Amino acid sequence: MRSAKVGSQTTRTTMLCHTYTHSCTTDDIYEEYLIPEGSIVVANIHAILHDPTAYPDPSTFNPERLLCRTPDGELALDPNVPDLLHAAFGFGRRICPGRFMAYQSIWLTLASFLCAFRIERAKDERGVPIDPGGEYDWGFTNCPKPFQCMIRSRTEEYETLIMRAARDEE
Numbered sequence: 001m002r003s004a005k006v007g008s009q010t011t012r013t014t015m016l017c018h019t020y021t022h023s024c025t026t027d028d029i030y031e032e033y034l035i036p037e038g039s040i041v042v043a044n045i046h047a048i049l050h051d052p053t054a055y056p057d058p059s060t061f062n063p064e065r066l067l068c069r070t071p072d073g074e075l076a077l078d079p080n081v082p083d084l085l086h087a088a089f090g091f092g093r094r095i096c097p098g099r100f101m102a103y104q105s106i107w108l109t110l111a112s113f114l115c116a117f118r119i120e121r122a123k124d125e126r127g128v129p130i131d132p133g134g135e136y137d138w139g140f141t142n143c144p145k146p147f148q149c150m151i152r153s154r155t156e157e158y159e160t161l162i163m164r165a166a167r168d169e170e
Ligand code: HEM
Pocket: 021, 022, 088, 089, 090, 091, 092, 093, 094, 095, 096, 097, 098, 099, 101, 102, 103
């Protein structure tokens, strides 16, 4: 990761282009490039979050990369791994104002979901687990391509609760 002066802000980025988002308030130099005043600049968040020097083997789904053991043997967030939030919500004056709500909503949704459901690979007709493949669409934002999986409630109690909530919604 490198630092680039963009207008009056300092932005951590690996690639700049003149297409979208931040508008330079003065002429600026990034490496050998002149970025004239008024240029629109977008940070390549995908490249930042796939920087192999910060996140080795970045395309592998490996949430453990963010964890370490404390001297007491407890699991904790590894302070040596750059925080994903540094880049995911943008930068400077135009940083996403919904980031706190988004982050808390994602945390609550995932924690509730994982508490109530077990997610496993789907099985074929012979009972062999089907590998989801891990392919992604390409675009301005990337989503996984559709894949099969098996979602089951972890306990009968959860199942009753979920069925009751679904009935109440009808
Ligand atoms: C995971 C969820 C979200 C992600 C990853 C995300 C990411 C981003 C990013 C990258 C930007 C551009 C920042 C920049 O120009 O540097 C942005 C802008 C913005 N986001 Fe979000 N966002 C999320 C959720 C939300 C939510 C929940 C809200 C509102 C409740 C929201 C409202 C906005 C607004 C209004 C802007 C434009 C800010 C401006 O141009 O001044 N976002 N977001």
